[in-house]
Amino acid sequence: MERTLWRRSFFKASELLWAATEGQLSFGSIFFTDNAQSLEMADFILSETDRGYTTSDTFGVINRNITLGQYVKRGPLTTIHELGHHLWGLGEEYARSLGGKINQSASLPATHGNRIIPLTLSNWGVADSTFAGADVVYRNTAGGIETQTIATKSGLRITLNAPLSEDPRLGTSITVQWVIGVECTTTVPSHACVMEHSRTAAGTLNPDGTWTPAANPITEFCDDINHDPDQDTDQHQRWAKSCWGRISTHPTRSLLAPGGHPGTGTPTGYVPPTWIEAQGDIQLALVLDHSGSMSLNGGTRLTGVKNGAKYWAKAAQANKQALSIIWYNHAVDVLVPETDFATLSDSDVDQIVATIQGQVPIGLTNIRDGLFEGLNQMVGYAADPPARAAILLTDGVHNTPPGSSMLEAIAPYRKDNASIYTLGLGSGSTLDISGLERLAKDTGGLSGAVADGTDEFAIRTEMIKFFQHILGGLVLADVRRLFAQYGHPGGLWPNDPELPFANRPPLADIMGSLGAATPDDLQTMVGDTLMGIDEVPVELGSTTAMFTSAFGDGVHAWLYLIDPDGNEIKYDDPSVIFGREFRSFEFASVDGPRPGIWRVVNIVPGNDKIHAGRQQTLAGIGDDKVRVGVELSSPDRPGPVRVAVVTRYEEVLTGLGVAAIVEPGKPGTRRIELSDADEPGVYVGYFDLPDGQYSGHVEVTASGANGFADVDHSMLHGEPGATDTWVANNPPFVRMVPIGFTIGRLPKPNPEEETRG
Structure with a gap:
């Protein structure tokens, strides 16, 4: 109905x-x-x-x-x-909208019935007679907001047609807006x-x-x-x-x-x-570059993309997600047509992973047709899903067919309710960065970049961030540490990094064998290079939570998970799906997670095969009530970049903590705080940085029971006598959104680079 x-x-x-x-x-x-x-x-x-x-x-x-x-x-x-x-x-x-202060110490007749509002100022610049029929908005002390129609105004008093919920002297101010003082009527009433x-x-x-x-x-x-x-x-x-x-x-x-x-x-x-x-769930397409330039630097770019694609395949299975995987160079190859990965067996996914591993770099770069095929796969799979998203990775510039442009993909993507998320690998000397940003901005996606296109670990973790953001919301993405896979503390501390989940001892047994009462005690004993603990907030109402550890440079760790009550999650728990790729990642996907602080514990098996490398913990939350949108304006000349952020918990919120953080390399991390002082609910800030290429994330922190944005305006568009609340019922939550942008005109990419391979 x-x-x-x-x-x-x-x-x-x-x-x-x-x-x-x-x-x-x-x-x-x-x-x-x-x-x-x-x-x-x-x-x-x-x-x-x-x-x-x-x-x-x-x-x-x-x-x-x-x-x-x-x-x-x-x-x-x-x-x-x-x-x-x-x-x-x-x-x-309307005639006008005015605000005024309430005289909280005024005397009112005993019969005021919550209908008389005493004012501190009698002259509002308009005649008292014009107040009749206008609306007044009042915020009460219980966190509510209500509107009533004015009967009369006389000097320092406004009288309402109907009572407020409390003595008006408990409030501090009111807003008056004229909604029936017709301004555009001639002799014909319908010409208002x-x-x-x-x-x-x-x-x-x-x-x-x-x-x-x-x-x-x-x-x-x-x-x-x-x-x-x-x-x-x-x-x-x-x-x-x-x-x-x-x-x-x-x-x-x-x-x-x-x-x-x-x-x-x-x-x-x-x-x-x-x-x-809309029917069904969101549809996804991975559109991946394996042109000749992906062979540069020993093929580390392609290795990062392969490992990121492996994560997407296994995570799509764990999250019951529809996904297609398309590789492109001058031609287009559909590795996996749009498929509900929940229907695939572990061996099916392993075969997809093996096929991903077999990709080789060769040829030119046809981004347009890669995007076209990604859209075709999604549209052909099922009609009218709630959303579609293609994730485009490239390290080059669209250079075939002659005379074509990758921007031709924008119109059909918008028509079919599909967004494009772009991840550029490398610098502006090899990438059409402005084109990638345009693809994302004009279709409702995001653009990101890995400026060091040779960093396999960075490429892979950015792909993981995009998965978590698109499927729900990224809540943790900035924890990085150096692990060293050597030495052995004794006891039941593991020595085989390749041991599958089913054969691993519980974390509690490892702690007991070394006399540690808590994971924190154990970390103190063995040190930060063999163990890490990260805390992830999961808000009330979340339907899923996915905790991921990514590893780089040859190291691998075991992932353990502890719920907010301090209980270790068993590897055979039917409500949790664990997944892994050796020396790449491990994850745990939880259905119906308990709200509170979850702890991700990584321990590094010690043995004689010495490996040292990076580790990063990333986590995503599925909660349809929470959504953070980011808008970037990236100038093509020196000047500040505007970052605008809108956060919803069902509706637009205010009273948030919002910051944007980028990593320009030198002089180090740059952080700005965003404000919604100019437009309630739209948080804005500016990065004034030298010309260059930047990446980072937006961070939103909600303390809980935040305010609804511009609630006075919304109530004045409501009906007289309506009541509402200006306090949202949102729980505390955290979200991070990956961002990337450029400042200034970067060197034009050289299409000849794409012929390598």
């Missing part, structure tokens, strides 16, 4: 949009999904409450969208009102503007699907004739013109303005939209 009501609302909104734009704009296909991986590309997000939220003039921008409250199911004009903001940056045509009305001002959509028009339906944007005669609205202050004046002159989304007052009927030629409901 819920989907039916929303479908009816969007169909009616499409008809209203067609009327409001004089037959120039309506909805085509409406894609409906309830999967968090689609949030970055969503135009609308449907709230379970009456809260609404939108951004201005950001249609088509990743992570910028409209949140619609439940009341929109019966009042679809709100959809058109919010599209006015989102498509063209229109301001409100959509941007000063919403809710049911055009009519009411009844639960049975019938439409009851309002007495004087509001269905049009204002024009130069009836726009704001006293020039005091937000729209006029922002653009100094009517709504149609702005729409008709928008730099990228202009429409033809009507001559005179727009008509109030529905123009001919209207075609209802198509409604598509």
